[in-house]
Amino acid sequence: MGVDWGFAGQIGGFGFGLVFVVLIILALAIWLTGLILSRITTGKGEAGDKKK
Amino acid sequence: MLGFFQTGFGSLTWGSIVMIFLGCVLLYLGIAKKMEPLLLVPIGFGTVLVNLPFGGLMECIVAGKVVESYAIGGEPAGLLSRIFYYGIAWEIIPCLIFLGLGAMTDFVPLIANPKTLILGAGAQFGVYFAFFMALLIGGLWPDLHIGIKEACSIGIIGGADGPTTIYLTNKLAPHFIGATAVAAYTYMALVPIIQPPVIKLLTTKKEREIYMKPQLRPVSKTEEILFPVITAAIIILLVPKSAPLIGMFMFGNLLTVSGVTDRLADTAANAFINILTILLGLCIGAFLSAEAFLQVKSLAVFGLGVVAFAASTAFGVVLAKLMNLFSKEKINPMIGAAGVSAVPMSARVVQKMGQEANPRNFLLMHAMGPNIAGVIGTAVAAGIFLGMVG
Numbered sequence: 001m002g003v004d005w006g007f008a009g010q011i012g013g014f015g016f017g018l019v020f021v022v023l024i025i026l027a028l029a030i031w032l033t034g035l036i037l038s039r040i041t042t043g044k045g046e047a048g049d050k051k052k
Numbered sequence: 053m054l055g056f057f058q059t060g061f062g063s064l065t066w067g068s069i070v071m072i073f074l075g076c077v078l079l080y081l082g083i084a085k086k087m088e089p090l091l092l093v094p095i096g097f098g099t100v101l102v103n104l105p106f107g108g109l110m111e112c113i114v115a116g117k118v119v120e121s122y123a124i125g126g127e128p129a130g131l132l133s134r135i136f137y138y139g140i141a142w143e144i145i146p147c148l149i150f151l152g153l154g155a156m157t158d159f160v161p162l163i164a165n166p167k168t169l170i171l172g173a174g175a176q177f178g179v180y181f182a183f184f185m186a187l188l189i190g191g192l193w194p195d196l197h198i199g200i201k202e203a204c205s206i207g208i209i210g211g212a213d214g215p216t217t218i219y220l221t222n223k224l225a226p227h228f229i230g231a232t233a234v235a236a237y238t239y240m241a242l243v244p245i246i247q248p249p250v251i252k253l254l255t256t257k258k259e260r261e262i263y264m265k266p267q268l269r270p271v272s273k274t275e276e277i278l279f280p281v282i283t284a285a286i287i288i289l290l291v292p293k294s295a296p297l298i299g300m301f302m303f304g305n306l307l308t309v310s311g312v313t314d315r316l317a318d319t320a321a322n323a324f325i326n327i328l329t330i331l332l333g334l335c336i337g338a339f340l341s342a343e344a345f346l347q348v349k350s351l352a353v354f355g356l357g358v359v360a361f362a363a364s365t366a367f368g369v370v371l372a373k374l375m376n377l378f379s380k381e382k383i384n385p386m387i388g389a390a391g392v393s394a395v396p397m398s399a400r401v402v403q404k405m406g407q408e409a410n411p412r413n414f415l416l417m418h419a420m421g422p423n424i425a426g427v428i429g430t431a432v433a434a435g436i437f438l439g440m441v442g
Contacts, residue, residue: 003187008200015436016180022290022432023173027166029282037274
């Protein structure tokens, strides 16, 4: 069975790179969500304090 | 007398006796040594059953003739061949196992420390390393018939994720499914034996002693609920072919964290996944028949599987050490080894080794982050393989 090493290289190189890209994007999204939610919570807390 | 009645004794071969013995070894490891008993007991018993002659558990009808072992393209006619055909060949059981896993998994360590996702990505190195090794061996020994699709199926063993391995192999190289599934599950059970020497080889005692604060940042309920929705959307948009695995994984988690579907979450995390584990374990064992398993290609898959697994562990550790060069707060590089997706065995190994090196250290929660990231990473790698060669 002949192996197409060019295609294999694409699968290996592009594939491994894409795993990193996908998980880095996901890590950024999770971090950003946490940041936004903590800002909202802090903002709400400050608004509640001002009302009091 | 009773010439019309046939017992199995006369048809026992050396091959089937070897495989029955192997099944008993798996049972011994599961029952006496308590090594992954939920996997090894069904697999071991399935192996014993299928190697007893004339049981007909994996019978298939091919061109009107009944054959004893499973045949791709044949009509299943035995109990286990039917379970395999409708459960695995139809790609149902592996994906539903992900639903149960999602319901069982606590993603808080990952949400609290998202950079551990990078360690999960790094630990996929073994998948691609074994992919190239498989192609190389396939090139050197053409009789093994290892092409690109077979190499993808062998490589994914490095992710140490049984359901993903079965799902991908069934799609790309179904004739390899017995060997890859057994290799993946065996290596998952052997995590405590395979990983420690690789970790010790790549870390100094000082590095293994690195202390990590036991507390992670608090994660709000809203974050927990948003996590499965955001993760499913991002990953499926980027790698659409990972949808069956990631979709079920995240749905299972949503059932648990939403707090309003407790009954469904409880079923998914307990009864449902237990039923699926029984069916899957028996089917994998049933693929360990002498004629299907005692072949050079199975041994090649086993050999490459351990290479893949060790390479994943090694690269995870090396990546964690690299991350330490750029981060203010040092991480214990051993947690990189947990980037393989054998949840939670791999994290437990790191915890145990961490405590041996520094009794003050409690690394379990820190190692769970890369461990869960590894599950996601392997499913993504499988989706990429499918997108490129499926």
